[in-house]
Amino acid sequence: MNITVLMPFDEQSRVKFSNALRGADITYAYDHTLSYMQKQSFDRDKYGGALCGADIVIGQPPPDMLPDMRRLMLLQLSMAGTEPYSRPGVVPPNVRLCSASGAYGAAISEHMLACALMLIKKLHLYRDNMARGAWLDRGDVLSLSDMTIACIGLGDIGCHFAWLCSLMGAHIIGVRRAGLDMPDYVDELYHADSIDAVISRADITALSMPDTPQTAGMFSAQRISRMKCGSILINVGRGNAVDTDALAAALSSGQLSGAAIDVSNPEPLPSCHPLWRCENTIITPHISGFYHLRKTYDDIVDIALKNALAVYENGGGAQLISEVDRATGYRVTQRYSK
Numbered sequence: 107m108n109i110t111v112l113m114p115f116d117e118q119s120r121v122k123f124s125n126a127l128r129g130a131d132i133t134y135a136y137d138h139t140l141s142y143m144q145k146q147s148f149d150r151d152k153y154g155g156a157l158c159g160a161d162i163v164i165g166q167p168p169p170d171m172l173p174d175m176r177r178l179m180l181l182q183l184s185m186a187g188t189e190p191y192s193r194p195g196v197v198p199p200n201v202r203l204c205s206a207s208g209a210y211g212a213a214i215s216e217h218m219l220a221c222a223l224m225l226i227k228k229l230h231l232y233r234d235n236m237a238r239g240a241w242l243d244r245g246d247v248l249s250l251s252d253m254t255i256a257c258i259g260l261g262d263i264g265c266h267f268a269w270l271c272s273l274m275g276a277h278i279i280g281v282r283r284a285g286l287d288m289p290d291y292v293d294e295l296y297h298a299d300s301i302d303a304v305i306s307r308a309d310i311t312a313l314s315m316p317d318t319p320q321t322a323g324m325f326s327a328q329r330i331s332r333m334k335c336g337s338i339l340i341n342v343g344r345g346n347a348v349d350t351d352a353l354a355a356a357l358s359s360g361q362l363s364g365a366a367i368d369v370s371n372p373e374p375l376p377s378c379h380p381l382w383r384c385e386n387t388i389i390t391p392h393i394s395g396f397y398h399l400r401k402t403y404d405d406i407v408d409i410a411l412k413n414a415l416a417v418y419e420n421g422g423g424a425q426l427i428s429e430v431d432r433a434t435g436y437r438v439t440q441r442y443s444k
Contacts, residue, residue, distance in 0.1 A: 112165025208442030251275030
């Protein structure tokens with residue numbers, strides 16, 4: 107069996123794979139002498155043949171090469187999102203598609219919590235004071251324990267964030283696409299058709315949704331106008347869920363008191379965009395996930411190994427974790443948990 111790895115694998119991860127998958131021909135399409143944190147581009151000339159001959163691919167192959175990957179049985183993504191691979195016709199129907207759902211929850215939810223606390227305690231404003239050498243009181247602050255948090259999306263990331271906020275005494279409202287399963291740290295649960303009613307009550311609305319036709323443009327100018335006056339918007343899902351111009355306008359007018367975005371539309375956010383000049387905004391360049399937390403990287407490698415080993419031993423009938431339904435872009439099997 108041929109396996110091609112399209113994500114950085116350090117020596118420790120390579121040894122783990124080689125020991126577990128004895129007899130497999132494994133091609134690592136990244137320079138292992140570089141840090142796993144260093145992004146590298148895929149060299150088609152050097153590794154295109156290995157990719158087209160692979161039974162298992164770990165990482166994100168160029169979508170235009172997928173029709174030539176005729177042996178492919180498993181495409182194991184190294185990201186929690188699945189676009190563009192879950193779009194119709196991108197991945198052949200006989201190929202199993204799995205995400206890295208379950209690896210990112212801790213890192214991204216802690217980033218979200220840090221942003222929420224920073225905004226409600228006005229720490230960003232005191233940081234601004236430092237740049238000006240200003241000993242200036244910025245006024246009243248809020249407590250998370252008194253707040254209602256709307257978690258739009260209750261996957262791995264949304265559930266982690268809901269749990270963290272619940273530990274601090276917040277009232278948690280969950281919104282999910284389907285299903286009635288409600289974790290015990292969620293106080294209320296609704297489906298997506300109730301979003302407007304939910305966000306009119308929420309002090310913080312947190313988005314952790316994937317990119318699907320249903321989520322694109324979900325927070326339009328009209329929907330943002332329905333959010334509770336003075337509330338905060340956090341988005342760590344996909345930038346195209348939010349109308350960026352409308353968000354900037356709502357912050358400038360005071361209709362929203364703050365926002366924290368790790369994703370934007372467009373992305374990167376142009377330096378001339380008015381959102382950069384909104385004082386009560388925290389903007390990070392899509393870094394809440396990636397491999398910045400070593401545990402995230404190790405968990406992604408573990409997910410890839412578990413699924414690769416399952417296919418290696420059981421072929422197309424293997425039981426896989428975090429397998430994706432390409433009709434919806436959502437996970438259909440149990441996500442990874444340690």
